[in-house]
Amino acid sequence: MTIEAIQEEIIDEFAMFDDWMQRYEYMIELGKSLPLIETQYKTDDNIIKGCQSRVWVHAELNNGKLVFTADSDAIITKGIIAILIRAFSNQRPQDIIEADTDFIDEIGLKEHLSPTRANGLVSMVKQLKLYAIAYQTQLN
């Protein structure tokens, strides 16, 4: 599936929820089901700055596609990462670089998150894109 198609799918899923509580409960569920990052990658180097909770992201190239794994010590943050990983993991670096991130607004995440959290979200997206740029350079 393309990044765009996955994002559409996520938007549709979130459209089913009537209120914030269902939305958060869903994110918490996603957080709990996030495949964990391997312990060896939970290093200080892999921590994303700008989040109040600790967030680790690891990226590796697999058959020309970038695979992300991540973890956080806060469950709602993990839910947000799970959504981002679903949208961006297992995609070609160039596609990740070019991908639009408006879906975050559309699923009501940005407006419903506190400013520091929103910053964390922005930092996470930025970090995923930076990984993509780094690996794209490597591929070139």
Added chain:
Amino acid sequence: MLDVTKIRADFPILDREVNGKPLVYLDNAATSQTPKHVIDVIVDYYQRLNANIHRGVHTLSQEATDAYEQARLKVQKHFNIAKAHEVILTSGTTHSINLVANGFSSLLGKGDELLVSAMEHHSNIVPWQMLCERTGAILKVIPMNIDGELVMEAFDQLLSERTKLVFCNHVSNALGTINPIKEIIAKAHEVGAAVLVDGAQAAPHIQADLQALDVDFYTISAHKVCGPTGVGMLYGKEAWLKKLPPYQGGGEMIAEVTFDKATYAELPHKFEAGTPNICGGIAFGAALDYMNQIGFDAIATYEHGLLEYATQELLKIGGLKIYGTAVEKTAVISFNIEGIHPYDIGTILDKLGIAVRTGHHCAQPIMDFYQIPGTVRASFSFYNTKEEVDVLVAGVARAKNMLL
């Protein structure tokens, strides 16, 4: 007895909704809300009084100067300070502490020791670390126990003739502990050390008598006592303020300037370079008036009731642990629920209209001590109610159900 319904009517912001719910503001240790009385003073200043102060011959400047200097006198009176020029109006506690730390640069050297309490806010740690880097002095830590109380026996042992400065907060922002500053000051003075007390968190709850305390420096921020941000006080004993060099150069702080040399103004202006926060200073005075009109005894009694009730109700939630269980504490409750990150709780509470603070509260050493990433902190003011405590407790219980 304090009439909380009447008091709440003084605070327009308490009527607003957040995320569709009535605001329950429990982040008072970060900043207090502003009563109409103070907002009116701010509006009136810009509508009727705005002019640059000191040295102006015109009427507006005179009136603004009078109002600003009147505010200094209110601060002086409130803290029972001997002389008005011992009140330096700063931009707040952080500015006040940096001013003193900078001043000691030329007074310290290798081998000198500074003692800092284990429960300080970063703003009462970092300026001293910077001072140590400049001077070669050494920073030593007065430890605390598991309840969040300073270990006074350890303090006694750390004190020596090498000790030049001791700094400690009057009340801990992260734990609410009220520190035994009178004892700390007396003991530090016995070895000839000066003491700076960060009163930022005490000021909303305790009216400190600075002459009785015999403290050398005391700092507060106006926005913790129902005043505006960007203004605060540094109290310093006259002898110390005369000894310390100016912090910033500029207008206001000079007596005469030629290109060869400048001579400095008398206290307090020596430390008040540039145009000050005039409106803020005047509003600071008005905020102290407002709080004094309610009365600090009534405030302390009322807030203690809230603290006891909130502590009792929160502890009914399984897995909830309170950090900071000192015998003497203000209405601050720092807590976590086992297995849940404080940030998650804070996020859910925000959705319910409840404002609390999460994180390390700019006191990372305390979090390291308890080996936790942070806490959820609910901090109460005299305008909070028991009903709001109930909303908080229900909110925390709901967050726990969602998150576990």
